[in-house]
Amino acid sequence: MLEEKGVLFNLLRFLHKGLSLNRTRRLLRMRKDTFSILLKQAVELEVLIKKNGRYILSRKGEKFIRKNKPNLFRCNCNIGFKISKEILLKAKEYCKLRVVPNIEIDQCPTKPKDLAQRIAFMYENGDLNNKRILCIGDNDFASLLMFEIAKPKEVVVIDIDERVLDIIKKISEKQKWAIKTKKFDIRKFSQINYPKELKERFDVFQTDPPYTEVGFKYYIALGMVALKRKGTCYIVAPHMNLENWSDELLYEIEKFLLEYGFFITDIFPSFQTFLDKYGIISSIIRAERTNLIKEPFSALKQLNIDKFYTIR
Amino acid sequence: MLEEKGVLFNLLRFLHKGLSLNRTRRLLRMRKDTFSILLKQAVELEVLIKKNGRYILSRKGEKFIRKNKPNLFRCNCNIGFKISKEILLKAKEYCKLRVVPNIEIDQCPTKPKDLAQRIAFMYENGDLNNKRILCIGDNDFASLLMFEIAKPKEVVVIDIDERVLDIIKKISEKQKWAIKTKKFDIRKFSQINYPKELKERFDVFQTDPPYTEVGFKYYIALGMVALKRKGTCYIVAPHMNLENWSDELLYEIEKFLLEYGFFITDIFPSFQTFLDKYGIISSIIRAERTNLIKEPFSALKQLNIDKFYTIR
Known part of the structure; x- marks a missing residue:
């Protein structure tokens, strides 16, 4: 073993x-x-x-x-990215404002350095400046850090937690950043009950869903409907050695993306860690939409919504 | 634009x-x-x-x-890997022994540093030491560099070009490395005509196929049949900005992998470059087999073998 x-x-x-x-x-x-x-x-x-x-x-x-040639080819950085002190300080500053995590809705804070790295990765791909971006769930305040690092055209944040939305709203108003917030329970996302003003509006969506198959599919499906043609997405997904459930979840996420016309351009393992006691480690997935537009609502109908969060 | x-x-x-x-x-x-x-x-x-x-x-x-915040978060390394001078020298040494590329069969030499990086990446993932590895096509001599960097249990090289196999054979015999060579025309790969001694023998396969959908599917299918349960593969695939054909090819490769029970653990863009005049840039894909074993022969039957190589 x-x-x-x-x-x-x-x-x-x-x-x-x-x-x-x-x-x-x-x-x-x-x-x-x-x-x-x-x-x-x-x-x-x-x-x-x-x-x-x-x-x-x-x-x-x-x-x-x-006797086994112990070379080491790793660079000290994490997969090609370095976070400047200035940005790290900003990330830590926002981190202090985060709400007490509600584990019932799978709020699990990312480490400030790793969050900054995620936003830096989006930036380096040209997916922040001048883009319309949707944050699906944002208890980490990724939206705020996006404006520290780059100049998005507009960021919309969807979350179920009013505490989260209130803080983002307060800061973005003070800074005069183009952030809109919207309270929405993603479990209620369906063909008849989706925020119509979001449809095909965004260049990019980013999300770190609850680590269940149902949670992922709902979060990603919402992003799919909100994305424009040729749009891009960033998805944080657990992937750990010796844990079969994370293999299976990754497989399901990838199948779901491809089935709905996305192809994957990047998967970086061990890209995100969290301030939780389990020490979860996650990959980042970047995918782009092909010319195929296919609505994901029928796939959601087959899922059992009681399995949306990890605690059930 | x-x-x-x-x-x-x-x-x-x-x-x-x-x-x-x-x-x-x-x-x-x-x-x-x-x-x-x-x-x-x-x-x-x-x-x-x-x-x-x-x-x-x-x-x-x-x-x-x-006015657009020109941060730079890139590290000087390429996606977290650094190649030591010693290994780079070895890669260059083998590079000099390479045969004159036959472009009719899509031989296109990798830059020595990038080849070393590919092998280093396999090594860092624990996929070289003590493993049985299949190289599907090897005009780059990846097989030789594997032994310089690590201690594989066995490496088998399949290629259509006897010039390539002869050099690998000569060097591995001199070095007493466990490399076997096998001449095989991958276009002839089918349910009745496959090297049966390879079946479910390997922990890992690696390949950089001709950059056509047919080429990729044949090369990968051969690897699938040769791989053990829980085996891993490394596939070099082109992916370039503003080139739709490379988006479509990547999508087809990913769909093929998932359909036959593989999930993708890593995709690093811009990981391989080549000594060709076009300056092609390719990603590396790492995928693992799930518990599903499904034979890919029926998929190959639907392909037009005349479209195997890029020149046709």
Whole structure:
């Protein structure tokens, strides 16, 4: 089991090269609890030794690594992006204003640096400046950071939580940013009950949905209807090593995107982490709409809305 | 047209930040000829000035950039990977041994640094050490570099070109590397005519097929049949800005993978460039097999084999 996906080798190799436990966990794409089990197993296998809270390679571990060419090709940045101090400070500032997460509706705050990285990624793709952008759920205040980093033409934020919308509204009014907020329960999204003023209005949508198949499909479907031809989307999706549910969820998301005429241009693993106790790690998906426009309402009808949030 | 996909803004921004023309073209994901047209248009729009063969921003260009927050979040590495001098030298050494490309069978050499980066990426994912790997087509000698970087259990190379196989065989015998070579015309791949000894044997396959839908489907189908459950694949696929054919091809490749039970874990754009006059830029796709095993032969039957290579 430890050999699966080269996990043990990479664990030893990263620690051998002096990478921190945090960075090692991130590169291995593991939840905190899975990573703890892995470390424990490595100690039991006598390839790691725990000493004063640190893990170092035993002789056996060193030998294992040395005979396997322990190169390291990773750059210190995360997948080609660096966040400036100035932007990081802004992200942290907004982070302090966030509401207390309501776990019943899967609010799970992104780490400020990772949120900034997401917005930077959109910016570098030319998907922020002069664009109309829809944020589907925004307890992270991605919308505000977009204006710190770039000059969107317009940002619309949809959320169920009035606390979130009120803060965004207050700040954007003060800054004179073109942000509109809209309270909407995405579970109620259907062919007869959708915000018609959003239809085919946006160049870009971005979202970090509840981590269920139903949650993803509803959030993405709303974005699909709101997007213009040739529009682009950014979707945060969990993907962790040794967790089959995240493989299956990723598969379902990708199938859903392709079925409704999107093709995927980028998937960067381990791009987002969160301030939660589980230490979830997520990928970012960027997709573009082909010329095909197909409405996703019939797909939603087949879903059980009780499985919308992860807690049920 | 220039505003499309934020291309003009990014062109000016990258040049404004002092990036070289080469790096700018790569980040914009453009063929050489498309990039030349873009530069020419920017000069006509009077946002760029050509001076002693260099392009600099005009006042108008500077103004356009300044009012749009010209941040730069890119790291100098390419999507998180750095290639050591030692490995780069090895890649260049093998590169010199490559055969004269036969463009009739779409042989198009990868730049040594980019080839090394591809192998490094496989290595960092734990997909080389101790694995059985299939190289479908290998005029780049990816197989040889795999052994320089890691310790695969076994590598099998399939190619139609005996010149390629002979060189790989000679070097691997000298180095005592576990490489097997097999001459096979992938156009002949079908349910009754496939190398049965390959079936469900490999942990990983990697390929950079001819850039046609038929070429991709044949190459990938061969890999699918050869892969074990939970196996992984690496596919190089063109993806360039403003080129619809590469959007459509990417869409077809992704649909094909998903239909046959693979989900995509990573897509890194602008990951591979080539020593050709067109300056093609390609993405790397990493995908994993789900538990579903579905044979791709019926899909191949519907394809017109005359459209296998790009020259027809």
